[in-house]
Amino acid sequence: MxxxxxxxxxxxxxxxxxxxxxxxxxxxxxxxxxxxxxxxxxxxxxxxxxxxxxxxxxxxxxxxxxxxxxxxxxxxxxxxxxxxxxxxxxxxxxxxxxxxxxxxxxxxxxxxxxxxxxxxxxxxxxxxxxxxxxxxxxxxxxxxxxxxxxxxxxxxxxxxxxxxxxxxxxxxxxxxxxxxxxxxxxxxxxxxxxxxxxQGPSVSNKYVKYLVNHVGELHKETAFMQENMIQAMLLQTYDHKEGVDAFFEKRTPQFAGK
The missing domain is CATH 3.90.226.10 (2-enoyl-CoA Hydratase; Chain A, domain 1)
Known part of the structure; x- marks a missing residue:
């Protein structure tokens, strides 16, 4: 078998x-x-x-x-x-x-x-x-x-x-x-x-999956707070900075998952 x-x-x-x-x-x-x-x-x-x-x-x-x-x-x-x-x-x-x-x-x-x-x-x-x-x-x-x-x-x-x-x-x-x-x-x-x-950013995809899977369980204020806290963290990542640089340089971003 x-x-x-x-x-x-x-x-x-x-x-x-x-x-x-x-x-x-x-x-x-x-x-x-x-x-x-x-x-x-x-x-x-x-x-x-x-x-x-x-x-x-x-x-x-x-x-x-x-x-x-x-x-x-x-x-x-x-x-x-x-x-x-x-x-x-x-x-x-x-x-x-x-x-x-x-x-x-x-x-x-x-x-x-x-x-x-x-x-x-x-x-x-x-x-x-x-x-x-x-x-x-x-x-x-x-x-x-x-x-x-x-x-x-x-x-x-x-x-x-x-x-x-x-x-x-x-x-x-x-x-x-x-x-x-x-x-x-x-x-x-x-x-x-x-x-x-x-080709996408694995770190933010991880949180998209988590938030979408659990959003139905969350009170409105809790959902807003979770989004905001995760966003604050993602703004400090390499992938965010790479995405911004790629936007201004008119090229495809090369995300690294960090």
Missing amino acids: GNLVEIEVKDRIGHIRLNRPYKLNALSRELVEEVIQSLNSLSRDEEIMVIILSGEGKAFCAGGDIAAMKNLNDAYEVAKWIDFVSDLSKKMIDIDKYVIAAVHGYAAGAGFSIALAADFIVADENAKFALSFSNIGLIPDLGLIKLLSERISPQIAKEWISSGKVISAEEAYSNGIINRVSKGSVVEEAVRFAEFIV
């Missing part, structure tokens, strides 16, 4: 590929552990500006591994399992670096959850996002309800979830769920999309 995750670093982009194609990259314990370890490793590498998460084979991720879940004997074991798998969504949201989900085939159930946990989604034109939970009498997990409801209206979120909706790439794009639709290689499109991140 080989490694369940393949890692590659190229042109300041860290690639994580789910490599369980014979199971449509369904989330087993071992696969989740390896992805979390990979995210930790790549997020610590200062040369990497962005991470692209993709899947090998016919699908991005077909959701949770049903065979593995059948072996859970009671509510306590089930709760432990769901908490464990949810750590993957939390890790994607919490790391400093931007994460792009490059989706082809199906992102179903928990696979849709982890796509939504990414900062950006680039999807193949034939990709499908499946909310199949209601078909088996369940609700979404791994943060899907919150992450989806932050992107679309509550009325549409409830309709999609309760009807077991399968969403096309076109519909997902028109509803603001994904950033790009690819007609060719979705990973290559994700690399092209990542250009503004690779």
